[in-house]
Amino acid sequence: MYKIKLKGKTYEIDPKSDDHMMQQLVAKGAEIVGACGGAGICQTCAFKIIKGKFTPLTETEKMMDLPENQRLSCQCWPESDGEIDLIY
DSSP: OEEEEEEEEEEETTTSSSHHHHHHHHHOOOOOOOSSSSSSSTTTEEEEEOOOOOOOOOHHHHHHHHHHHHHESSSSBBSSSSEEEEEO
């Protein structure tokens, strides 16, 4: 389990879960918009990495040409404790 800080709260995320980070955060009460339901096409779940390490970019994220240190929470899992800031 890794601890992810978001909006002043800390959430435990299981990197071995089949549920990506967005699903796990929402299940624990975090308010994250995911308009496409986790398909990785709307970018409404985008976040900026403040600190921490996350799984490598997916092919979907590579096609989005995201700015440096920006990821989609529906496409990744943490690889360490970290802190993120939602874009939307």
